Amino acid sequence: MNMANSHENKIQNLQGNHACALGAIAAGCRFFAGYPITPSSEIAERMALELPKVEGTFIQMEDEIASMGAVVGASIGGVKAMTATSGPGFSLKQENLGYAAATEVPCVIINVMRGGPSTGMPTRPAQGDIMQARWGTHGDHPIIVLTPCSVREIYELTIHAFNLSESLRVPVLVLIDEVIGHLIETIDLSLTGTQALAERRWASGPPKDFKPYAMTEDGIPPMPRPGDGYRTHTTGLHHSESGFPTQNPAEVERFIKRILGKLELHRERIENFETLECEDAECLVVAYGITARAAKRAVKQARAEGIKAGLFRPVTLWPFPEEAFRALAAGAASVLVPEMNTGQLILEIERHCPDATRVVPLNRFDGEPIAPVQILKKIKEQVSHD
Amino acid sequence: MKEFEIRFSGSGGQGLILVTRILATALVEKGMKIAQSQSYEPTSRGGLSRSDLVASMETVDYPLASSLDYLLILDEVAVEVSGEVIGEGCLVLADSDRVSSKPEGKYSLYTLPLVSTADKLGSRRVANLVALGALAGLGSFCDQDALEMATRFHAPKGFLDLNLDALRAGYELSIEAPRIA
Amino acid sequence: MIEESRQKFDIRNNLRTELFPHFMCPGCGHGIALRALLWAVHELEISKDQLAIVSGIGCSGRTGAYIDATTIHTTHGRPLAYATGLKLARPDLEVIVITGDGDCLAIGGNHLIHACRRNLNLTCLMLNNETYGMTGGQVSPTTRNERFTTTTPLGNYEPVFDACALASGAGASMVGREITMHVTALKDLIKEGISHQGFTFLEILSDCTEIYGRKNELGESAEMVLSQKAEYRSDSYGNQVEEPFQPRNIGTGVLTKNDRTEYMEACRLHNQSKQSGTANS
Numbered sequence: 001m002n003m004a005n006s007h008e009n010k011i012q013n014l015q016g017n018h019a020c021a022l023g024a025i026a027a028g029c030r031f032f033a034g035y036p037i038t039p040s041s042e043i044a045e046r047m048a049l050e051l052p053k054v055e056g057t058f059i060q061m062e063d064e065i066a067s068m069g070a071v072v073g074a075s076i077g078g079v080k081a082m083t084a085t086s087g088p089g090f091s092l093k094q095e096n097l098g099y100a101a102a103t104e105v106p107c108v109i110i111n112v113m114r115g116g117p118s119t120g121m122p123t124r125p126a127q128g129d130i131m132q133a134r135w136g137t138h139g140d141h142p143i144i145v146l147t148p149c150s151v152r153e154i155y156e157l158t159i160h161a162f163n164l165s166e167s168l169r170v171p172v173l174v175l176i177d178e179v180i181g182h183l184i185e186t187i188d189l190s191l192t193g194t195q196a197l198a199e200r201r202w203a204s205g206p207p208k209d210f211k212p213y214a215m216t217e218d219g220i221p222p223m224p225r226p227g228d229g230y231r232t233h234t235t236g237l238h239h240s241e242s243g244f245p246t247q248n249p250a251e252v253e254r255f256i257k258r259i260l261g262k263l264e265l266h267r268e269r270i271e272n273f274e275t276l277e278c279e280d281a282e283c284l285v286v287a288y289g290i291t292a293r294a295a296k297r298a299v300k301q302a303r304a305e306g307i308k309a310g311l312f313r314p315v316t317l318w319p320f321p322e323e324a325f326r327a328l329a330a331g332a333a334s335v336l337v338p339e340m341n342t343g344q345l346i347l348e349i350e351r352h353c354p355d356a357t358r359v360v361p362l363n364r365f366d367g368e369p370i371a372p373v374q375i376l377k378k379i380k381e382q383v384s385h386d
Numbered sequence: 387m388k389e390f391e392i393r394f395s396g397s398g399g400q401g402l403i404l405v406t407r408i409l410a411t412a413l414v415e416k417g418m419k420i421a422q423s424q425s426y427e428p429t430s431r432g433g434l435s436r437s438d439l440v441a442s443m444e445t446v447d448y449p450l451a452s453s454l455d456y457l458l459i460l461d462e463v464a465v466e467v468s469g470e471v472i473g474e475g476c477l478v479l480a481d482s483d484r485v486s487s488k489p490e491g492k493y494s495l496y497t498l499p500l501v502s503t504a505d506k507l508g509s510r511r512v513a514n515l516v517a518l519g520a521l522a523g524l525g526s527f528c529d530q531d532a533l534e535m536a537t538r539f540h541a542p543k544g545f546l547d548l549n550l551d552a553l554r555a556g557y558e559l560s561i562e563a564p565r566i567a
Numbered sequence: 568m569i570e571e572s573r574q575k576f577d578i579r580n581n582l583r584t585e586l587f588p589h590f591m592c593p594g595c596g597h598g599i600a601l602r603a604l605l606w607a608v609h610e611l612e613i614s615k616d617q618l619a620i621v622s623g624i625g626c627s628g629r630t631g632a633y634i635d636a637t638t639i640h641t642t643h644g645r646p647l648a649y650a651t652g653l654k655l656a657r658p659d660l661e662v663i664v665i666t667g668d669g670d671c672l673a674i675g676g677n678h679l680i681h682a683c684r685r686n687l688n689l690t691c692l693m694l695n696n697e698t699y700g701m702t703g704g705q706v707s708p709t710t711r712n713e714r715f716t717t718t719t720p721l722g723n724y725e726p727v728f729d730a731c732a733l734a735s736g737a738g739a740s741m742v743g744r745e746i747t748m749h750v751t752a753l754k755d756l757i758k759e760g761i762s763h764q765g766f767t768f769l770e771i772l773s774d775c776t777e778i779y780g781r782k783n784e785l786g787e788s789a790e791m792v793l794s795q796k797a798e799y800r801s802d803s804y805g806n807q808v809e810e811p812f813q814p815r816n817i818g819t820g821v822l823t824k825n826d827r828t829e830y831m832e833a834c835r836l837h838n839q840s841k842q843s844g845t846a847n848s
Binding site for chain 3: 031052057065068070072073074076078095096226232234
């Protein structure tokens with residue numbers, strides 16, 4: 001028995017937040033700017049340790065706003081960049097997150113959710129930022145939100161987040177709850193991260209005719225790298241294909257339609273979900289993060305007792321994998337939505353359920369995770385109701 | 387190896403997270419998979435602290451403790467917190483000097499002078515290792531060799547011998563441990 | 568040599584003239600500052616492709632778009648944060664920040680003091696026109712006492728910031744101030760700032776004739792520019808400030824300059840010493 005060996009073999013007892021940092025490094029992230037905040041600080045701490053080894057840059061900025069700004073600045077420079085935070089910091093990042101969405105600058109933001117609103121409960125888990133993740137910054141904007149439910153998935157989804165962000169030129173948010181962020185699980189890193197890395201499509205061709213926000217067929221204009229001769233303008237003002245500000249109604253509408261539309265165009269690539277026993281489920285549970293782990297056990301226990309329960313776990317939270325969900329919800333008498341908030345994703349679920357389907361909330365917002373027995377009990381109530 | 391759930395509870399600063407990591411490393415070397423979680427107060431010293439391990443051969447569906455098989459209570463402050471999750475037949479080990487009340491539930495209770503044994507070894511800070519040795523001795527969920535190896539891996543430099551002595555002292559204590567209830 | 572290049576300088580070579588007419592009001596001092604910057608860039612022979620202009624929000628922020636370079640028009644108060652990320656990611660670029668008194672000292676004040684502290688090799692030009700011009704002329708951290716703005720209808724009673732003293736105090740390794748009246752001196756100051764290794768903060772006294780000037784009956788632009796001469800000394804390198812600070816008899820030119828190690832260099836030296844330290848132990 002040799003302890004050091006298992007580390008070389010990449011079998012590790014790894015904390016979720018550390019897995020996030022290692023995933024980012026594996027994805028090619030070479031710039032991290034952050035600000036200390038519980039319960040996400042371990043991500044910054046690990047990045048501070050890992051980035052110098054790969055000639056990357058770590059910087060602790062003066063505040064959350066600056067760290068988001070620095071990330072966007074570094075990414076404009078052509079480097080894969082990330083920041084990590086939690087609720088109060090996530091609120092502060094919204095301004096420059098909106099800038100990244102409008103200017104289509106790739107970046108990855110990690111939010112390890114804690115109890116809120118306001119300072120809330122820094123060391124206690126919650127899932128209260130579901131709607132903020134989608135609508136946190138002002139105006140209609142594109143964003144992709146991924147939500148892992150295990151340490152291994154944090155690693156994989158962090159890589160995936162970079163791949164989506166770099167190839168689609170959209171900010172990608174990884175929404176982790178405190179439980180998963182601080183959870184330590186045994187993972188074999190040699191079995192993960194084998195996914196190919198997506199790289200940004202760089203501008204090529206003559207600079208003279210280059211339009212940095214051209215209406216390309218796939219909705220994603222190639223990005224100019226500073227120093228390559230393109231000398232373009234980047235602005236958070238609505239801009240025309242040339243990159244310069246415009247208030248021309250037709251140009252503005254085209255711009256908004258394209259940045260939102262590119263997510264529709266690439267929906268198949270973006271949408272990701274897991275199903276368990278959904279085919280004949282009478283009670284369909286929709287859960288994410290640590291709550292999905294509890295739901296998985298509850299569904300298995302229900303099945304063991306002969307109850308037709310199933311689990312739909314959105315891995316991509318936004319855009320919500322609505323088509324797949326609709327198909328499954330159509331067959332269920334009830335849809336149960338356990339969440340560690342007062343009811344957020346359920347609003348989206350209700351939109352996609354037929355009128356005949358009963359949509360039932362199960363909420364906990366006391367700083368404790370929802371236990372499998374709570375979900376099982378609620379499943380049983382639904383089935384006896386029908 | 388059988389799937390089991392274990393909790394180390396006490397007050398902040400007692401090194402509960404470190405012994406959980408030591409046990410986790412030992413179990414992984416034995417081919418198991420672990421899920422480790424903890425709850426802590428914003429302060430580093432004092433206050434309730436608990437550290438949980440769910441060990442199994444495959445990654446578990448639910449990684450948090452829901453039905454404990456083993457429970458350490460190293461300080462009175464931690465008595466009440468585990469009531470809901472003590473599984474039937476759980477083996478509970480409490481410090482005989484520092485814990486006076488009992489949690490609710492059906493379980494086997496053992497008490498041992500864990501902290502005072504650490505004091506006799508020269509440092510109260512190794513009460514965590516004494517407790518790990520004793521609980522492992524009572525529960526047989528991990529053999530002593532694996533624990534010693536893992537302790538060598540995790541122990542702070544300069545304190546390895548003291549930590550190993552504490553682990554062994556705890557194991558010795560467990561051999562004669564009287565079952566209380 | 569300088570004489571020769573000065574003759575060759577044609578501002579249109581460094582401007583995106585296709586965007587003209589520009590947005591600036593007639594008489595606005597920002598155009599003079601822009602000219603001085605491009606003149607300095609020209610004399611330093613910085614290639615357009617290596618030049619990155621990062622600006623914030625407001626009239627100052629909008630001036631960047633006219634420069635034929637990589638231009639990044641960021642969010643309100645944040646250009647220094649963006650510039651920090653860009654410079655660290657791309658040390659090969661010459662990164663120049665254009666900001667204003669509201670952008671830099673109010674909403675961006677935190678970023679300014681920390682940029683000064685870090686001493687990253689950036690050049691920050693703060694165009695101080697003593698008001699929020701773009702939003703209609705509200706009071707700013709540099710609006711003088713008793714001046715009228717749309718949010719000080721009875722005159723301003725708040726004390727002002729001495730931006731240069733602030734930057735010096737926060738550790739900027741080069742700090743300077745110049746008026747748009749002194750175009751050549753301003754150009755030379757910007758040149759010195761860009762050449763300086765470390766964080767350079769330059770306050771450029773600019774005029775908002777159309778809004779601030781009109782509201783306070785300060786006269787036409789020529790009168791406003793000429794009045795700078797009476798209020799700012801060019802003979803002093805000191806920065807003696809009377810309490811409360813008023814921009815009267817205030818020194819121009821280089822006010823602070825030292826050779827404190829630049830941020831990236833400090834990082835490199837530090838890591839080197841740690842590595843050799845480990846090897847020795």
